[in-house]
Amino acid sequence: MGEDKPAALVTGSSRGIGRSAVLALAGAGYDVIVNHSASPEAARATAEAAEKLGASAMVLQCDVTDDGAVREMVRAAEARFGRLDVLINNAGTTGATPPEDLEGMAGEEWDRIFAVNVRGLFQAARACAPLLRKSKGCIVNSASIAGLRPGPQPLAYAASKAAVINLTRTLAGALAPEVRVNAVAPGWVEGEWMQDALGENYQRLFQRRASHTPLRRCATAEDVAETMMSLITGNRFVTGQVIVVDGGYSSTT
Numbered sequence: 001m002g003e004d005k006p007a008a009l010v011t012g013s014s015r016g017i018g019r020s021a022v023l024a025l026a027g028a029g030y031d032v033i034v035n036h037s038a039s040p041e042a043a044r045a046t047a048e049a050a051e052k053l054g055a056s057a058m059v060l061q062c063d064v065t066d067d068g069a070v071r072e073m074v075r076a077a078e079a080r081f082g083r084l085d086v087l088i089n090n091a092g093t094t095g096a097t098p099p100e101d102l103e104g105m106a107g108e109e110w111d112r113i114f115a116v117n118v119r120g121l122f123q124a125a126r127a128c129a130p131l132l133r134k135s136k137g138c139i140v141n142s143a144s145i146a147g148l149r150p151g152p153q154p155l156a157y158a159a160s161k162a163a164v165i166n167l168t169r170t171l172a173g174a175l176a177p178e179v180r181v182n183a184v185a186p187g188w189v190e191g192e193w194m195q196d197a198l199g200e201n202y203q204r205l206f207q208r209r210a211s212h213t214p215l216r217r218c219a220t221a222e223d224v225a226e227t228m229m230s231l232i233t234g235n236r237f238v239t240g241q242v243i244v245v246d247g248g249y250s251s252t253t
Contacts, residue, residue, distance in 0.1 A: 005056075006135070007081035008232075009033040009074070011064055011124055012091030014042035016191050017142060020225035021088050022046050026055035028233060030086065033077045037063045037091070056081070064091045064120030067127075074127040084131035086232055089121040090142045094157040099150075110156045117160035118167065125171055125181075133178040140228045141168050141183040143242055145250050148185055161185075165242050172240030180239040182231045187246025188218045214248035 008025045012018045014036040022032050023046075032050050034057060036043035047057035058080050062073040077084060093116045095109045125139055132139065146153040147161030165183060172181040188194060188209050210217045227245050231238065244250060 005029065005031055005081075006085035006137075007031045007033070007077065007083055008086035008088065009035065009077055009084060009124075009128065010088040010090055011035045011062075011120070012037070012142075013088075014039040014046055017186070017189065017221045017224045018088070018090040019046045019049075020221035021090060021228050022050050022057075023053060024222075024225040024229050025086065025232075026050035026053040026057070028229060029054070031056040031081050033057075033073075033081075034059045035062055035064075035073065035091065037061065064124055065115040067123045070120075070123045071127045074124075074131070078131060083135055084128055085135045085137040087124060087128045087132060087137070087139045088142070088228060089124055089139065091120055091124075092117050092142060095154045097154050097156070099152065099155040099158070102155075105155055113154075113156040114160050114163070117157070118163045121164060122167060125175075129175060129179065133175070136178050138180040138182070138232055139171065139175075140231050141181070142224075143168065143183040143185040145185050145187045145244060145246055148242070148244070149250060168242060169240045176239065180231075180236075182235075182239060183242045184224055184227050184231070185242050185244045185246075186219050186224045187213075187244070187249050189224060190218055190220050209249070212249065212253055213246070214252055217247060219245050219247065 008030045010018050010021050013022045013034045032055050034043050034047045043059045047059050050057040060073045062069045097104045143164045144161040146158040147165045168183040
């Protein structure tokens with residue numbers, strides 16, 4: 001730990017893509033802040049795994065929809081590490097209402113999804129902006145292929161990810177030239193998120209999806225984290241871009 005070692009904050013990083021991003025950052029020489037909203041044990045396990053890779057890690061509980069809590073989280077991170085070089089906005093949520101069920105889309109569900117996926121992302125970026133400007137750092141946002149093309153995903157989730165894509169491009173202009181802002185847009189990613197969404201159909205549908213994907217498999221959380229890292233440690237002249245991580249599926253179907 002020290003001000004000469006870069007530090008990264010990953011929201012929603014107790015499991016899945018967020019956890020993989022934390023471990024990739026730790027392996028690349030970053031100290032890490034593991035954020036969670038309600039998964040303390042999983043978050044602590046992620047931090048311990050990062051420490052085994054040589055990182056100093058801290059766990060901070062924070063609901064990104066709470067602007068005051070977000071600002072306090074960033075203050076705590078600065079107090080611990082003295083700097084911030086990377087923000088990965090990964091915290092997200094979804095619903096269960098299919099896109100064709102317009103009457104079933106409750107306002108409360110819509111507002112909750114947008115509060116986490118869009119307002120929470122903005123609040124984290126705003127709170128981190130002064131430190132990122134100082135370090136000439138970068139932001140990587142978790143979008144989704146659902147934000148780029150119609151599909152079977154819940155309507156509010158897809159709309160929120162479209163908003164994330166627009167916000168990525170807007171923030172890239174607003175925070176330039178000091179801070180680069182990009183996003184990744186994964187397709188189907190193996191793991192708990194999709195298992196919860198697909199239930200007993202998970203294996204069958206993933207196998208079918210893989211058979212229609214040029215690279216003949218679906219993405220893993222590690223695939224997404226690898227793309228995030230390429231935007232963090234390389235691509236120094238790239239900002240305002242959305243990188244699709246789906247093995248070519250959306251380009252060929």
